[in-house]
Amino acid sequence: MRRCLRCDEEMIEDLDVKVEGKAYGLKVTQEGIFKDSLGKLKCAVCLKCGYTETYVKNLSKIRSLMINKNN
Ligand SMILES: [Zn+2]
Structure with missing residues (x-):
């Protein structure tokens, strides 16, 4: 369970982040590697x-x- 950093309330999580007007989500990538998604961004709202x-x-x-970095 996630609590709000500002007011310590319980947050609603597992919501999707989308570009407005589009159905695309946002993903996390490493610099220079655009095709490889490291994970989908989710959001939580207080x-x-x-x-x-x-x-x-x-x-x-x-x-x-x-x-891999530590090897
Ligand atoms: Zn809050």
Whole structure:
């Protein structure tokens, strides 16, 4: 469960971030590598103040980047 950084309220999570007018979502990529998605951006919204934060739900690809970096 995610709590709002501003007012400590419980947030609604697992919402999608879209480009307005389009159905595309946003993804996280590594600089220079545009075709490889490291994870889809999800967002959570605080119902009290409207604060919105984005996060990556599936961290396996990003974690594997760190493992490759440390080798
Ligand atoms: Zn809030």
